[in-house]
Amino acid sequence: MDNSCPQAEIVKPTGGGQATWWGWLLLVPFCAAFGLLAGWGAVQVAVVFSPLIVFPFLLGLLLGACLVATARMVEFAHRPTLAVAALVLSVSAVLTQHYLGYREACQKVEQESATILLAREKLGESVQARLPLKPAGFVDFMCQRAERGRVLSTAWGKWTAKGAAAWTTWGLDGLLVVGPCLGLVILGWRRPYCRECRSWYRTTQAGRLEPAMARRAAELVGLDLPDGAPAARFTLSGCAAGCGPLGFRVSWEGASGRTDPATVWLGDPKRTALADLLDEARRRAASDRSPAS
Numbered sequence: 001m002d003n004s005c006p007q008a009e010i011v012k013p014t015g016g017g018q019a020t021w022w023g024w025l026l027l028v029p030f031c032a033a034f035g036l037l038a039g040w041g042a043v044q045v046a047v048v049f050s051p052l053i054v055f056p057f058l059l060g061l062l063l064g065a066c067l068v069a070t071a072r073m074v075e076f077a078h079r080p081t082l083a084v085a086a087l088v089l090s091v092s093a094v095l096t097q098h099y100l101g102y103r104e105a106c107q108k109v110e111q112e113s114a115t116i117l118l119a120r121e122k123l124g125e126s127v128q129a130r131l132p133l134k135p136a137g138f139v140d141f142m143c144q145r146a147e148r149g150r151v152l153s154t155a156w157g158k159w160t161a162k163g164a165a166a167w168t169t170w171g172l173d174g175l176l177v178v179g180p181c182l183g184l185v186i187l188g189w190r191r192p193y194c195r196e197c198r199s200w201y202r203t204t205q206a207g208r209l210e211p212a213m214a215r216r217a218a219e220l221v222g223l224d225l226p227d228g229a230p231a232a233r234f235t236l237s238g239c240a241a242g243c244g245p246l247g248f249r250v251s252w253e254g255a256s257g258r259t260d261p262a263t264v265w266l267g268d269p270k271r272t273a274l275a276d277l278l279d280e281a282r283r284r285a286a287s288d289r290s291p292a293s
């Protein structure tokens with residue numbers, strides 16, 4: 001079907017919103033803190049479920065979905081801020097997982113040292129065990145871990161990645177979190193946004209139009225109606241204050257099935273005329289449903 005509609009008044013809302021001080025000063029630090037929490041949660045879950053590739057990918061999707069939901073909730077759409085927030089969120093979660101591994105290793109060394117010192121106190125120098133060395137810092141810990149190697153459990157058996165190979169697998173793991181998170185946020189910000197009242201577009205009405213009303217709606221918005229006088233399914237979307245153009249998304253339901261939806265953007269006076277037409281369709285449908293008196 002030809003979705004072009006030269007007669008329709010197309011005033012598609014521009015995407016993206018304005019930068020705000022709180023976007024940078026609150027949302028980005030919030031994402032850093034949420035990343036810490038997510039990293040901690042991921043470490044807890046990884047104890048029982050951590051398949052290669054799948055686990056970091058799912059974590060990235062989850063983080064991206066959380067950020068998209070937050071942006072919708074606070075009506076925030078500034079794309080550069082959201083991109084930075086997504087990067088901060090995902091990198092924070094990745095680094096937290098490694099840092100918790102470092103903290104755990106330090107605690108283990110401290111516990112082993114305390115046990116050996118206690119044994120020496122009781123049994124004297126006959127205790128031969130040497131005190132384990134604590135990593136000098138986080139980077140030192142990661143270098144030591146890479147030297148020891150990372151054991152990867154795959155469907156084809158276990159494989160130990162050492163040195164550069166270990167660093168590469170950690171890098172890929174990180175990308176598998178950052179990529180899906182950023183990708184989902186980019187998909188999310190493509191939703192129309194009204195810069196006037198600073199709100200995301202939301203569905204305000206949805207329903208079905210009988211063939212006669214569908215034909216009138218098609219004429220009104222300037223869409224070509226396919227052959228067979230079909231009925232239509234539609235959704236209306238608008239911004240919170242109703243100041244932006246109205247989105248009318250429609251697909252035709254004929255004998256040959258349902259067409260791909262087409263969207264037209266309407267400003268006044270067509271949006272008012274369409275609202276009147278949809279009201280009339282609703283009243284007709286209601287009177288058709290009510291029992292004859």
Ligand SMILES: [Zn+2]
Nearest residue numbers: 194197239244
């Ligand atoms: Zn608006």
